[in-house]
Amino acid sequence: VxxxxxxxxxxxxxxxxxxxxxYPTSGVAFISVREADRRHLKEIGDMLLAQGFKIVATRGTARELQNVGVTCEIVNKMREGRPNIVDMIKNEDIDLIVNTTEGEQSTRDSFEIRREALQHKTTYTTTIEGARALCKAMAYxxxxxxxxxxxxxxxxxxxxx
Structure with missing residues (x-):
């Protein structure tokens, strides 16, 4: 193609x-990114908000988003209890996922997130570059x-x- x-x-x-x-053009976007990618959160968050998305994020990512003026709500990681991000994907409450990882536990969690995203046909990206491209491409x-x-x-x- x-x-x-x-x-x-x-x-x-x-x-x-x-x-x-x-691609979804609005709805709920889940963001959870590794420390090295957090410097890009304002750009990605602002693009998603401008597109009409509500943002939910894990605690560390949410704190950084809020520090740079991007409105979001906190969602639990899988090991933090329920309801968590996987529950939200299963309930089809998530329309878009931006998830970058590093470390053993985050990578295991990411596998579960990706599996549920595939089963529920939820758009996801595992890189900041992919998130940027996806956000810009939504208009087209x-x-x-x-x-x-x-x-x-x-x-x-x-x-x-």
Whole structure:
């Protein structure tokens, strides 16, 4: 499948749509990221809020989101009792998942989260780069704008790219 667009986000969104991946455009987004990825939380959180998502996050991620002004609610990790994130996925209360991990326990939890996400057809990403691309592409996933490849080539050539 090939998606064509004037930006990466547009091309990526169209390609995903053509491949049968329909992204949610609002709902509840779950975010839990490793320490090294927390510097990107404001960007990702702001994009999700602007798209119309409510954000839920694990305690550490929620604290960092709130510190940078992104509104969110806290959800339990699997080992913190119930209801937890896996329960929410099973109940289809989660529409989008951004989950990056490091460490043995987080990786085990992530496996359970991914398994439930697959069973319930919940969109998820395991990298910040993927989250960024997904957020930007959401605006284009049902776009029917058609581009002639020759016109795009001419534009690129004229720009000297």
């Amino acid at each position: 090939m998606g064509v667009g004037r930006t990466f986000a547009e091309a990526f969104g169209k390609a995903q749509y053509a491949a049968g991946e329909v 996933t049902d776009s029917e704008q058609v581009y002639c490849l020759q016109d795009l080539h001419r534009e690129i050539t004229e720009q000297g790219v």
